Amino acid sequence: MLNEDGEQIKLRSTATNVTPEVLWSGHYKFGANRLHIIQALDEVLAHLEEAYGLKI
Structure with missing residues (x-):
C-alpha cells in the first residue's frame, strides 16, 4: 500500500x-506489474450486490 x-x-x-x-x-x-486487488474486490462485491442482491 x-x-x-x-x-x-x-x-x-x-x-x-x-x-x-x-x-x-x-x-x-x-x-513489473501491480495487481490492484482491493479495487478488484470492490468491483466483485458491487457486481454481487447488483446482480444477486447481496447485502453486506
Whole structure:
C-alpha cells in the first residue's frame, strides 16, 4: 500500500487507523506489474450486490 506521501508501506490485517485512501492503494507486485486487488474486490462485491442482491 502507499501512504499519504506516496511511500510504500506494508500493513497487517490487524492495522488500525488506516485511511480509505491508503487501503485503496493496496496491490500485489507481480514482476513489473501491480495487481490492484482491493479495487478488484470492490468491483466483485458491487457486481454481487447488483446482480444477486447481496447485502453486506
